Amino acid sequence: MPSLPSKARVVIIGGGISGCSVAYHLAQLGWTDIVLLERKQLTSGTTWHAAGLIGQLQASQNRTRLAKYSADLYTRLEAETGLATGFRQCGSMTVALSDERREEILRLAAQARAFGVQVNELSPAEVGALYPHLNLEGVRAGVHLPHDGQADPGNIALALAKGARQRGAIIAEQVKVTRVLQKDGRVTGVDYEQDGAPGHIDCDHVVNCGGMWGRDLAWQNGVTLPLHACEHFYIVTETIPELSQLPVLRVPDECAYYKEDAGKILLGAFEPKAKPWGMNGIPESFEFDQLPDDFDHFEPILEKAIHRMPMLAEAGIHTFFNGPESFTPDDRYYLGEAPELKNYWVAAGYNSIGIISSGGAGMALAQWMTDAEPPFDLWEVDIRRAQPFQRNRRYLKARVTETLGLLYADHFPYRQPDTARGVRRSPVHAQLEQAGAVFGETAGWERANWFADPGQEQAYGYSWKRQNWFENSRREHMALREGVGLLDMTSFGKIRVEGPDAVAFLQKVCANQMDVPAGRIVYTQMLNARGGIECDLTVTRLSETAYYLVVPGATLQRDLAWLRRHVGDALVVITDITASEAVFPLMGPLSRDLLARVSPDDFSNAAHPFGTAREVEIGMGLARAHRVSYVGELGWELCVSSDQAAHVFETLVEAGADMGLKLCGLHAMDSCRIEKAFRHFGHDITDEDHVLEAGLGFAVKTDKGDFIGREAVLRKREAGLSRRMVQFRLSDPEPLLFHNEPVLRDGEIVGFVTSGAYGHALGGAIGMGYVPCRTPGETMAEMLASSYDIEIAGVRHAAEASFKPLYDPRSERMRG
Template sequence: MAKPQLPKSAQFVIVGGGIVGCSVAYHLTKMGHSDVVLLEQGQLSCGTTWHAAGLVGQLRSQPAMTNLIRYSTELYSQLEAETGLATGWKECGSVTVARTEDRMTMLMRTAAAARAQGVEVEVITPQDAQDKWPAMQVDDVKGGLWMPGDGKANPTDLTQSLAKGARMGGAKVIEGIKVTDILTEDGAVSGVVTDQGTIKAEVVVNCGGQWARELGKMCGVNVPLHSAEHMYIVTEKVEGVSPDLPVLRDPDGYIYFKEETGGLVMGGFEPEAKPWAMDGIPDSFFFQLLPDDWDQFEILLENALVRVPQMAEAGVRKFYNGPESFTPDNNYLLGEAPELKNFFVGAGFNSMGIASAGGAGRALAEWIIEGAPTSDLFAVDIRRFANFNNNPAWLHDRVKETLGLHYAMPWPNRELDSARPFRRSALYDRLAAKNAVFGSKMGWERANYFAFEGETPEIQYSFGRQNWHDAVAAEHKNTREGVSIFDQSSFAKLIVQGRDACAQLNRICAANIDVPVGHTVYTGLLNERGGYESDLTVLRLKDQEFMLITGSAQAVHDADWIRKNFDEDAHVFLTDVTAAWSVLAIMGPKSRAVLNKLTNADLSNAAFPFATVQEIDLGYATILANRMTYVGELGWELVVPVEFTVGVYEDIMRAGTEHGIRDAGYYALEGLRLEKGFRAWGRELTPDITPIQAGLSFVVDFDKPSDFIGKAALLTAKNDPDHLKTRIVQLVLDEGVPQLWGGEAVLNNGVEIGEVRSAAYGHTLGSAVALCQLDAPERITVDYVRAGAFEIDLAGVRYTATAHLRSPYDPKGERPKVDL
């Protein structure tokens, strides 16, 4: 077949002919867009796709991601009938086994989450597992999971079938053409330069796989991924292995198996990976493998022989060592790059490209056409990373760990250990000296808790109460009854200013931010569907100058989203000033007494009401004091210039000694906010959840003079009786001992109707407390909640829980406004 002629222009140019690029092309044409050109420097699937193992497991940790994979399985099962090209898709099911009690607990949690997400699953005995997979020995197996909807596919065949589907829809697929540059004009992509000519383009999609990072660098876009070696072997025939054999996963051994021509494909994800090509991926690395490395593979092979002893008698037909790209957090990269308009990325699939490609290709195509994601995709949104995450030395060290996360034990609150410490607040050394145990968020080192004197400052992971339970209880109690200080400097801070700043922000924010100077407004940023793109606090510092304080992980995302929604001709500017300001939250009923010793400012309710901000003196420093709370107590968030942070902290600790002040961390903060039922973005507040469903309609100003994004959708939702079939509800366990972590299934009258989105131990309430997303068959009214018999499935054990539509702690919200 002759190569298609290179067009001079196209609406959409996709760079990269692996399975993801072909899926994007396929879905764009399915949406009615035929002016699509896909460019592949070698042949389709020649980079990473061709040597992928082809496993397709449905369940992911987040429902939104599970939905994308489930769509993949539906697509793969129908594609051959549509295109006439085989895909090798086989719904053979999968068995996952546990060697330890902890892993079995994890599988029981997985089963509950699967049922809540509508994925068919069955907890099985070791004998059941062996019945489904006769070639394995199960003497050391505690049990397992059977997921009949999982399957496998032939990656190359699947890619060719998607490409043919794209061609049938009018797309041009051109192989043997190399992109040498990305053209830009006025902050937007304008085309690509190839070794065979230039193509003007309205949209360029970077699906370059291992080369995606280099393609991004051509136009100033950060694509943080790094290649690592990924190995598997194909054996000769093994007795008891048939074509219908399910996929087998043995995560405690870091290994997986699937059938291939009567033998086994056996591979895995070793705990410490081997990064590759620090100096760049060779351009002509097509259909190539790296040298065998039996030393690196040894840990996988040893575990495989434990699981399938017969492998010792089977010959090895082929050793595959094919590099793949991995990201800093083991989730792929999707979406429009914040640095360049109309330049989209679909890359970094972490050995999950075959399973993810169908759903990810559709999601990216929808994002391209609609101009925004059509569902909650923040887990894979490229805007969750910043430019510093593209540092090659940092990526190299982090990817050593993230490859192994596939089968590492997903402990609750598990922290990554590599490439740290990374970003440090001005107080890092002082907090470390006080036995702080740090976690990481957006690279920031943040104190999770403070270990008691004499204790080793480290987390001992478990699915029950962890070793920090009592230390956090003390921090929690001290905040409720006395005064604590939290270093929340990782908060992102954005300055918005210019003569149109107020008008522009008021259209972007759901609340009315046209308030007097010195007032503070909590608000959501909503999409056109009425769902949350973010929630943040707006401080009006001057008539046309506002400081926005948002979550640590949201700086790039929120700045990009706000800029994209400014009117093109508006006189308004946004600047990220996160690094210039620290945030010290001083919280608790004695907080005013401590601050009064350091300032001449009048901190009384009359002079300094709740939800206001003032510039005050504090010791030698001049700071912004914002009277807000995320813990449900009297307190101030002190926004402090970085150069004054240490002095302010030392002054506060001295002044607070007589009041019993102590440091507190993010674990205590989580328990405190959940007792109050305060929602958090990315957990309870997502692009698919509206303020009505979240119980936050009261912070939306439907009557403000200006329109706002999402208003029309919310007005429609108000009159839709089905809208409140989904709702965020607070549940408190009736029994005081169990520990909830999030992700557990919620049942009402014995039927799964939702999942726990956030959970912590509520030390004031004496029980675990959770915020849950319920998806019920009927409208979730007050009567529905009161009449329900709620339970939470904790690793197969159901615990009764009481539902609350108002916080059981200080339901009238009086404590933050006391005038002590």
């Protein structure tokens, strides 16, 4: 047992594969004074019983990048450390048993090509040739990834730990961290117990790699880490004599995966309704433990598996295993610095893909800790996406019954969770529901995505083709384009920045000119030092010392953390006022006429020009009317205090009844914004995307003085762009675009669609995506001279490319 120091640069809590990877990569980057503390033995939580599947294709480009890094790392660890990782590149195969699943896996195959992952589409006969023991009844298609495989999770973790030790890290077992200490908003050290005796280590950083213990440990410091353990089942057969090496097989329509190992078959399940575990805490003695068998719960999966692989009927069961794994509300793990506490880092909640994720996650977190910024866009797994309410245990227990099964459910576009709903609601939620709203969920907010007609079921009918709301949303879309539509965007994040230094502070963190008259609205970005986009927002100056910021609901915690991180000595107060106001966008050519019916105020261009905000009367209430538009039409976003929201909403609905006012959902807003080529944070623009290459240079004012990212903007202007954001319209009006479809320039894959929707006014699917320049500074005309196609499920479709918005390129409609 190594003696523990009284001081360290970083203490890593948890000795599973995640903690060992973080230690290894920090040591590799030259960090010294690294201490990893494990409460029992290394791997004894969940790592030791993981199935060890190595699948490189993930849901996004950067998560795929991390998984590919993990696979590469595991192949070289043995030579470096002398410990075998058991990594075998036997490939993996997914088969589809329905037409919808066939569409999904063929879209995934196209996505793999866009992400640089080798993939082969398979006919049913080819599936049988690769996996001869499989009953091909019902098999529609397959995809094969030859560089996937399997590995020994425990040995990988031990190899990572050995590699860290070789570079000077201290890794101590049987040491339980009891408390993380903090002062003045930052980490100062940890208390621990070793052999019953207390101890303490001063440190600058802490990394919570506590897995299923991580949530409760984090909450001791007010850090939100929403995860919950679920029971995860698999069986291992007796040796099957005729079994040869086989690829990993996934049959998601039957909730099953198969792994051949040493002549045996491991059959695992991701059943539709999972069993949460550890609601009352995890026993102190838990170490390499199994949970009680529940054969009745597993039996439906086994029955289908025996039908799918008949030789299982003759094979004896050697092991029936049930062990806990951590799941999160959205099936994505958590990485990064907690917004609540400086230098409190998290790498946890891996949703049964911890082995393939941990190598890359450890590398990315180590670079993030070293450089104080992530190495590339990691928003999908960023801890700052977690909402404070999500630490609620009743919420987590309800949600994770579903998220485990969603791993193998059909990943339909726009799919919404069924569990743990209704936590955050607008003041007019009941009115929307009565009017036919079908709700989606973002950051816990219930948001009307579309409105059902009278007599139509108020529910989604999911598909990869046109879903049951397609025509509903088309009518909403065209109401916004041709008449008047009313939306509820109360879920927008709303931040008030005020104080004597408010203007100077916002000038520093925002790229546009913030020193504007009161009542002016500024569209801007907050940039990082690389010129990447940290936040996309509008800022309204309310007074000499007060500003009102509107950000996406999903990014509120991230944006608050970014602002607070850069306050320094500025005399400003930053307040989240999201719940205090409802926001009703009233949009369309008739919006001015409708407002004239409910307000004595003047809404003409002269009295209320585009890009300004002022207080107005509506009905018997007051609102702040912001003349901006995310749909590209004449309109106002009406900000109303929550107590008057229902009155203002009902006043508008009643006054608009005879002029065709239509309640509209988020799907219509999204299809309108994509016709107008408005960017969406998290898809089209991220912290990895340079503001100039995103086509947002018009919102950057380098002549205003210094601001974060200014030098990167000047350098990019000097060097020329290496890629540009392009808008696409498919020539064929039938196919649909969502995101991640490969973009081809002159027949070669050059990128992928960052976001897509159907453009009802333009008559076809519209997508956005970055296209690399062939030479630095290649002109727009040269790029448009090429031919473009977009691949959907293996079929290439011709696309029109444009740098100007295909809809109303001069923005005359919303300024009219």
